[in-house]
Amino acid sequence: MVKRVRRVPPARRAKAVRDATRRSRLTTAARSARLWLQELGGHTIALLAGAVIVVAAVAVTGYFLSRTETARRLPDTRARSYKDVDACLLTGEDGITAGTTAAQVWEGMQDASLTTHARVSYVPVTGEQSAANARPYLNGLLQRSCDVVLAAGRHQIEAAEQAAPLHRTVDFVLVGDGGSGSEDTGSTPNAGSGKDPGNITFARPGGRLRAEVADAVERRVGTRG
Structure with missing residues (x-):
């Protein structure tokens, strides 16, 4: 009995290699992040989280203030109608x-x-x-x-x-x-x-x-x- 070998098309094989490489990189990045957080400790992580929250709040506040200021400065877009005199x-x-x-x-x-x-x-x-x-x-x-x-x-x-x-x-x-x-x-x-x-x-x-x-x-x- 002759054993048949299934041939995988080159395109599919290349895609499988890319997917495996991507999964490997994601796994490595997640492991590195976990180790980094463990080294920092709970107190440092809390400080970083607080800093991120403060920066986000300042950004949001600045955005709304700029929108308000812009609204105040917008000229009246209604064109004045003149007589032909x-x-x-x-x-x-x-x-x-x-x-x-x-x-x-x-x-x-x-x-x-x-x-x-x-x-x-x-x-x-x-x-x-x-x-x-x-x-x-x-x-x-x-x-x-x-x-x-x-x-x-x-x-x-x-x-x-x-x-x-x-x-x-x-x-x-x-x-x-x-x-x-x-x-x-x-x-x-x-x-x-x-x-x-x-x-x-x-x-x-x-x-x-x-x-x-x-x-x-x-x-x-x-x-x-």
């Missing part, structure tokens, strides 16, 4: 520097923007401070389709008064001591006299300038829906 300020070379008349005008415009949701912006006239040099800057605002144009300063006012009759669909709010201004921001004092086209509101610097500018812009924006 632009109020633009033309200033002298100092722009809206604190303490200037233009700074008060800008604050009033921002107040009006919060109420009406109109967009606000400003442009300073640089270089020569004259009406002639202010005109190109003013024309730039008009070309940008600014619906309400505010001018702060004598030269800016002069340029705006000259442009107002040519741009009757634009509302002008003129702030300063120049031009033919009036302290009454709610009226156009020269209307009907041939000097005022009816789309100008005047205001002079003063303690209530911010509120008066806000009121003037709100009225002008309000007429545009």
